[in-house]
Structure formats: structure tokens, C-alpha cells
Amino acid sequence: MWAYLVTGIAVFALMVLVGLAMRMEQAHWVTYDPGSFYAMMTLHGSGMIVALALCGMGGLWFIMDRERPMDQGLAWSAYALIVLGVVAVILSVFPGHFGAAWTFLFPLPFVGATWPNWATGTFLIGVALVMLGWTIFCAQLLGCVLSKYGGLRGAMGWDLVFHHDAFVASGRPEPPPAAFAALITAVDGLFAAAGGMLVGVALIIHWLDPSVAIDPLWAKNLTYLFGHTFANLTIYMAIAFVYVALPRYAQREWHTSAVLAIAWWGTLLFVATAYFHHLYMDFVQPRGVQYIGEVASYLAAFPPAVVTIFGGALLIYRSRMRWTMSSMFMYAGLIGWLIGGVGALIDATIPVNVSLHNTLWVPAHFHTYLLEGVTLFVFGWIFADLEVRTGVVSSLATRWIAGLGIFGGGAVLLLGWYVAGAASVPRRYAEEPAPGPAIAAWASVGAILLIAGLIVCLIEAVRLARTRSAAATP
Amino acid sequence: MNGASPVLIGFLVAAAAILVVMAAIARTTIEPPETQAVVTSAGYQLRKGWLWALAAAAVVALAISLPSFPYGKSATLTGQHFTVIASQYSFELPPVVPAGKNIVFDVTSKDVNHGFGIYDERGHLIAQVQAMPDYVNHLPLRFSVKGHYVVRCLEYCGIAHAAMQGAFEVR
Ligand code: HEM
Ligand SMILES: [Cu+2]
Numbered sequence: 001m002w003a004y005l006v007t008g009i010a011v012f013a014l015m016v017l018v019g020l021a022m023r024m025e026q027a028h029w030v031t032y033d034p035g036s037f038y039a040m041m042t043l044h045g046s047g048m049i050v051a052l053a054l055c056g057m058g059g060l061w062f063i064m065d066r067e068r069p070m071d072q073g074l075a076w077s078a079y080a081l082i083v084l085g086v087v088a089v090i091l092s093v094f095p096g097h098f099g100a101a102w103t104f105l106f107p108l109p110f111v112g113a114t115w116p117n118w119a120t121g122t123f124l125i126g127v128a129l130v131m132l133g134w135t136i137f138c139a140q141l142l143g144c145v146l147s148k149y150g151g152l153r154g155a156m157g158w159d160l161v162f163h164h165d166a167f168v169a170s171g172r173p174e175p176p177p178a179a180f181a182a183l184i185t186a187v188d189g190l191f192a193a194a195g196g197m198l199v200g201v202a203l204i205i206h207w208l209d210p211s212v213a214i215d216p217l218w219a220k221n222l223t224y225l226f227g228h229t230f231a232n233l234t235i236y237m238a239i240a241f242v243y244v245a246l247p248r249y250a251q252r253e254w255h256t257s258a259v260l261a262i263a264w265w266g267t268l269l270f271v272a273t274a275y276f277h278h279l280y281m282d283f284v285q286p287r288g289v290q291y292i293g294e295v296a297s298y299l300a301a302f303p304p305a306v307v308t309i310f311g312g313a314l315l316i317y318r319s320r321m322r323w324t325m326s327s328m329f330m331y332a333g334l335i336g337w338l339i340g341g342v343g344a345l346i347d348a349t350i351p352v353n354v355s356l357h358n359t360l361w362v363p364a365h366f367h368t369y370l371l372e373g374v375t376l377f378v379f380g381w382i383f384a385d386l387e388v389r390t391g392v393v394s395s396l397a398t399r400w401i402a403g404l405g406i407f408g409g410g411a412v413l414l415l416g417w418y419v420a421g422a423a424s425v426p427r428r429y430a431e432e433p434a435p436g437p438a439i440a441a442w443a444s445v446g447a448i449l450l451i452a453g454l455i456v457c458l459i460e461a462v463r464l465a466r467t468r469s470a471a472a473t474p
Numbered sequence: 475m476n477g478a479s480p481v482l483i484g485f486l487v488a489a490a491a492i493l494v495v496m497a498a499i500a501r502t503t504i505e506p507p508e509t510q511a512v513v514t515s516a517g518y519q520l521r522k523g524w525l526w527a528l529a530a531a532a533v534v535a536l537a538i539s540l541p542s543f544p545y546g547k548s549a550t551l552t553g554q555h556f557t558v559i560a561s562q563y564s565f566e567l568p569p570v571v572p573a574g575k576n577i578v579f580d581v582t583s584k585d586v587n588h589g590f591g592i593y594d595e596r597g598h599l600i601a602q603v604q605a606m607p608d609y610v611n612h613l614p615l616r617f618s619v620k621g622h623y624v625v626r627c628l629e630y631c632g633i634a635h636a637a638m639q640g641a642f643e644v645r
Binding site: 105306313 | 479481482484485486488489492493496499500502503505506507508510513514517521524525528532535536539542543544545562585586587589591593597598599600601602603604606607608609610611612613626627628629630631632633634635636637
């Protein structure tokens with residue numbers, strides 16, 4: 001589904017510029033009113049998550065469709081719902097000025113609003129449409145995986161783990177690693193969507209009839225269940241790209257082992273339970289749940305650290321690796337994922353969270369694995385396709401320039417958030433206390449270098465795509 | 475410098491170590507290649523050790539962090555109570571709280587979710603709790619240092635979120 005990927009990249013490109021405009025405002029390079037800042041923050045947060053999700057969905061659809069063809073009509077209707085939702089969200093922010101953040105934490109969308117009532121409804125309906133499209137996509141993906149690999153038992157690799165020899169002897173196909181990414185995305189995705197729909201519909205009802213009461217703690221739990229899980233799944237979708245493409249460049253195989261299957265069972269469980277760490281500072285939350293939050297957050301790190309990233313490193317080690325734009329991004333993405341994960345684990349430790357919760361440490365760590373992880377997997381995937389079709393590999397100079405911008409500029413941008421977070425500067429401040437603005441200034445320089453690298457990448461991708469069409473015409 | 479600096483330094487050291495190791499692995503691709511079977515059998519051996527090392531690290535981190543959880547036991551919630559009420563965009567705070575005694579902040583909100591973040595004179599965030607409508611969060615504390623403390627809102631609450639501040643004295 002190229003439409004998913006192309007739309008995702010287009011939204012991504014717009015949101016990068018919105019991000020830069022925000023960082024420059026925090027640096028006092030440009031000034032505008034806080035209402036616009038928060039409207040842009042709302043747009044950037046929701047837009048980026050949906051952009052990466054769209055890219056992941058497009059790629060995953062393509063990978064699984066080769067395993068077992070899926071229905072185009074369903075995929076298009078999911079796509080249409082999501083695009084409709086994105087348009088509604090954009091309208092709510094521009095011109096609507098809706099600014100309750102992409103987390104729309106109840107009752108913020110309704111109390112003290114500086115935007116018209118219609119904008120609130122449009123935003124909520126937009127989010128609901130995105131979730132609906134996402135639900136259809138997940139259901140379709142689940143159907144594909146289950147029918148291809150013999151139900152849940154086969155797709156989970158149950159027999160592979162518990163009846164290993166009999167399974168191998170039976171000659172039944174084992175699900176490839178990417179199928180685990182698809183299965184876990186579908187199951188956790190449906191779970192997240194159910195939670196999101198519940199709170200989303202509750203808020204829409206409240207919007208229609210303000211006398212309908214909603215419990216703020218209930219809403220907060222569901223909001224983060226949805227937001228955390230959905231955002232995390234963008235990573236796990238994109239991992240499928242690495243599973244498929246990296247072995248081609250390393251000229252080795254990445255196959256399913258019992259350990260890989262077990263790791264994905266862990267991910268299934270811990271991605272959906274780690275969200276409690278978003279409520280560490282809600283002391284009314286049941287105590288046991290706080291412990292679960294810390295334990296699940298730690299455990300969520302095991303599958304990537306022990307299986308996927310470790311496995312990726314092993315795949316590369318003393319292989320006949322061909323370093324290209326694609327493989328460079330894939331490998332760098334594993335590094336970004338790991339480093340961002342370390343930042344997350346630090347913050348998931350409750351006594352440390354006391355001094356980092358809702359500081360800039362939070363955007364620091366999630367931008368690390370979204371920007372220098374998921375985004376790179378997506379770019380790697382797109383370049384893998386271009387390189388295969390054209391047989392052309394970008395020059396070393398191009399790779400250096402793109403790499404310096406994206407990794408070097410990115411590191412400066414990210415360091416700004418880490419340093420400011422450690423210095424207790426709050427997140428989501430249009431006007432930051434010192435040393436925020438000074439740090440924001442050099443972070444903005446980093447962001448500009450990063451964007452320059454992205455532009456080089458874009459030009460190179462277009463160049464390759466045109467080579468392809470030139471090669472195709474006789 | 476800041477109270478969170480050890481955290482930052484620890485993170486930077488870990489990040490640097492990851493970069494060095496991953497770069498070293500990437501560099502092995504210019505060496506004469508090795509078959510995958512040989513690499514994986516050695517790698518799986520290494521992976522066992524890595525798994526146990528991570529598990530040990532996780533257990534140690536849990537054990538160290540557990541006693542410092544900020545929630546307090548019912549025994550620590552018996553000190554003098556002070557009410558904190560957040561609303562868009564200000565805090566109702568006690569002007570003075572005592573030093574060297576167990577106290578409890580009873581924190582709530584009149585409208586939307588806010589955060590009650592306490593900053594000491596060096597600008598370090600030393601404690602925080604959410605201020606949520608319909609609920610009261612009890613934050614047990616004991617101030618050992620007297621002085622002027624600034625309160626900042628640490629949950630996005632609307633257009634003037636960044637300007638939402640308060641202050642109190644510890645004497
Ligand atoms: C050039 C690249 C980027 C820049 C300059 C940028 C900038 C920013 C800034 C300034 C904030 C507000 C931070 C704060 O003060 O709280 C932010 C928040 C955010 N960004 Fe980015 N960003 C970039 C890329 C990305 C990417 C690739 C993603 C994910 C796919 C992303 C997702 C988010 C999210 C989810 C938020 C949270 C919004 C909220 O707090 O409600 N950003 N970004
Ligand atoms: Cu606030």
C-alpha cells in the first residue's frame with residue numbers, strides 16, 4: 001500500500017517543520033502567542049504519531065500481503081477513514097486553534113478552552129475516525145496472520161516453542177519474524193483501539209451533553225493505555241522492515257527461533273501493561289499498579305535488547321554486509337532505539353521519575369527512538385525498495401552528508417532535551433524557565449541540520465525513483 | 475549543576491558505550507567474512523550471559539528503587555497536612571511549611587489536571603504529584619533545607635500552563 005507510505009511521509013514532512021517552529025519559539029528566535037504554540041504542539045504530536053503509523057501500516061501490509069493476499073477494498077476503506085480523521089484533526093487545529101494536546105486529557109478539552117466548541121468536537125471525531133481505520137487495519141492483519149499460520153496457536157509459534165522437534169519434523173512453515181511483528185501489532189493494536197474508543201466516545205458524548213459526567217482518573221488511564229500502546233506499536237510495526245530488509249544486505253538469514261517467539265509474547269504483554277508509568281505521579285492510583293508499571297517497563301526492554309537488537313548486531317557481525325543508504329538507516333535505527341530505550345528505562349524508575357516526570361527528559365527519550373529509530377526504519381525500507389528496483393546505490397558522499405545531518409544534527413537536537421530535562425525544565429512550556437531557552441537555541445541549530453539531512457535524503461530518493469522510471473522505459 | 479546530573483551522566487555514558495560497541499560491530503564487516511552458523515553459535519552463548527546480566531541489573535534496580543518510592547506508607551501520612559488547590563492558572567498554597575518535620579500536601583484541582591512540582595532554590599525539581607479534579611493526592615515530604623521554594627505546574631493545563639507558578643517558604 002504505497003498510498004499509506006506516501007501519505008505518511010507527506011504528513012511527516014509537514015510535522016517536522018511544525019516541530020522546528022516550536023523549538024525556535026522556545027529559543028526566542030521567533031515569537032507567537034502561546035495559543036498558537038499549543039495548537040501546533042497538538043498538531044505535531046498527533047500528526048507525527050499518525051504519520052509513522054501510516055508508514056508502518058503501509059510497509060507491514062505489503063509484507064503480509066505477500067504471505068497471504070489481503071483485501072484491497074478493506075485496506076482502502078481503512079486508509080480513507082484515517083485520512084478523513086487526519087483532515088478533521090488538521091481543521092480542528094487550523095483554523096480551529098484546538099490546543100488540548102494529542103493526549104486530550106479529560107476535562108482539558110472542555111474547561112478554559114481558548115478555542116471554539118466545534119474545534120473540540122472536530123478533533124475528537126477526527127481521532128475516533130483514525131482509531132476506526134486503525135481497527136479495520138488491525139483486524140485485517142490479524143485475519144491474514146491467523147489464516148496463514150494455523151490460528152493463534154500456529155501464529156504465536158506455540159508448537160515451535162513447546163514441541164520443537166515434532167514441529168520441525170512435521171515440516172509445517174514457521175511464521176517468519178515479520179509475522180510476529182504483525183500479530184503483536186494487530187492484537188495490541190485492537191486492545192489499544194478499544195481503550196481509545198471507549199474514552200474517545202465518552203468525550204464525544206460529553207461534548208454533545210456536558211451533563212454526562214466522566215471520572216478523570218478513568219479517563220487518564222484509558223488515554224495513556226491508548227496513547228502509549230499506539231505510539232509504541234509504531235516501533236514494533238517498523239521492526240518488520242528490519243527483519244525483512246537487513247538480512248538481504250547482510251546476505252544472511254533471520255529466521256524464527258523459539259527465543260524469538262517467546263520474546264514477542266513478552267512484547268505482547270508488556271507493551272500493553274507498561275503504560276502505567278504514565279501515572280506514576282498519580283498517587284491515588286492503586287499502589288500495586290505502580291509496581292506493575294515499573295516491572296512491565298523493565299521487562300518491555302528485554303525482547304528488543306536480547307532478541308531483536310542483539311540479533312541484528314549478530315546478523316551484521318563479520319557478514320558480507322553491503323552498506324547502502326538503506327542498510328545504514330536500518331542499523332542506525334537499531335542504535336537509536338536502544339539509546340532511547342535506555343532513556344526510557346531511567347525515567348521508568350519511580351524514584352528517578354519524581355525528578356523527570358513531565359520534564360523535557362520525556363520528549364528527549366521518545367524523540368530518540370521515534371526520530372532516530374522508527375523514522376530511520378521507514379527510510380531504510382523506502383530506500384531498500386528503491387535500491388532493489390534500480391540496482392543503484394547512493395554514493396559514499398551522499399550517505400555521509402545525509403548521515404551527518406540526520407545523526408549529527410539529530411544528536412544535538414536530542415541532547416538539548418536530555419540536558420534540559422535533567423536540569424528540571426518542564427515539557428510543554430511555550431515559555432521555558434532558564435536554562436531552557438539557551439538550550440533550545442542550540443537544539444534549533446541541530447534541528448536545522450537534521451532537516452538539511454532529511455532534504456538530502458528526499459532528493460536522493462526522488463533521484464533514485466526517477467532512475468527507476470527511466471530504466472523502465474525502453 | 476543539578477540533582478539529576480548523575481542521571482544525565484549515567485545516560486550519556488551508556489549511550490556512548492552503545493555507540494562504541496555498535497560501531498565496532500559494524501566495522502567487523504570489513505574483516506574477512508565468517509559463516510553465519512559460526513557467528514550464531516558463539517553469539518547465542520554470549521546472549522545467555524547478556525540476558526542474565528540484564529536480569530540481574532533489573533532486579534538490582536527494582537531493589538534499590540523500591541524503598542525510595544515516593545508514595546509514603548500510612549504511617550508517613552500522619553504529619554501535619556497542608557491543602558494545595560490548583561486551578562487554571564494558579565495555586566492556592568500554604569505560605570509557610572515547617573522544616574525538619576514530616577508533612578503531607580493534600581493536592582487537588584478545581585478544574586483540569588495540573589501538576590504540583592516543587593523546585594528548590596537551586597532550581598532542582600525535588601518532588602511532584604499530580605493535581606487532579608475529584609481526587610486528592612497525598613504527597614508526604616520532609617524538608618531538610620529551609621528557604622524559598624517555587625511551585626510550577628507539571629501537567630499541561632491550557633494556554634497559560636507555562637506561567638502557572640506559586641511559592642512557599644520552609645522555615
Ligand atoms: C525535526 C524533527 C522534530 C522536531 C524539531 C520536533 C520538535 C518537537 C517539540 C519542540 C516538541 C515539544 C516538546 C515540549 O516542549 O514539550 C515536540 C513534541 C512531540 N514530538 Fe516532536 N519533533 C521532531 C520530530 C518528531 C518525530 C519524528 C516524532 C514522532 C514520530 C515526534 C513526535 C512528537 C510528539 C508525540 C510530541 C509530544 C507532543 C505533546 O507533548 O503533546 N516529533 N516535538
Ligand atoms: Cu499546567
